[in-house]
Amino acid sequence: FRGVTIALKGGKTETIKAEDVVDVYYKDETADYKAAMEAFRKNSYGDAIEKFKAALANKDKEKTKVREWINQYAAYYTARCMAIQGDKGAAAAYEKIRKDFPETRFLLPCYREEFDCHIKARDAAGAQRVLDELASSSKITDESLKTDMKIALANILFETKQMDKAQTEFSKLTAHPDLAVAAMAMEGVIRCLQQSSKGGEVE
Secondary structure, three states: OOEEEEEOHHHOEEEEEHHHOOOOOOOOOOHHHHHHHHHHHOOOHHHHHHHHHHHHHHHHHOOOOOOOHHHHHHHHHHHHHHHHOOOOOHHHHHHHHHHHOOOOOOHHHHHHHHHHHHHHOOOHHHHHHHHHHHHOOOOOOOHHHHHHHHHHHHHHHHHOOOHHHHHHHHHOOOOOOOHHHHHHHHHHHHHHHHOOOOHHHOO
């Protein structure tokens, strides 16, 4: 969900954005799901993955119908377990969550963590694709996150010797309103020029 509006005394309301929600507890948590989360909190990620699978497989066998929240929660925490273990399929798992649950409260972390998976794998093309999809999304308005991702993309392009592309990405940030970001971007442009055949353009 994008957020929740709470009714206050006096007829006033307060809206809490989805990205500000630390955690949500559900009364219809199943025993399997609780066991999976316990394993996750104990850093037993392989065990947690198996228990999340069991939670999904057995949810329809419960005496009381389990609501649909369990699907996105189990999927998200499974993806996190995969990412922590260095599973190459984690990025695809995060993407699937974004596609299957476009209103999920995990939408922003899925973008961020999917992007990080590509950065860790030094997959600039994958990172660029996630950033492009994030930029076109009307549901995520966190500009600082987008800026951080643009910087990370430019740096990974530089590290993988794609100087022209890195310079292009750094150049996009040289007019950023945050002077620290703009200065860092200009430094990145200069580094790219120094490492390429265009080095003569540096003064």
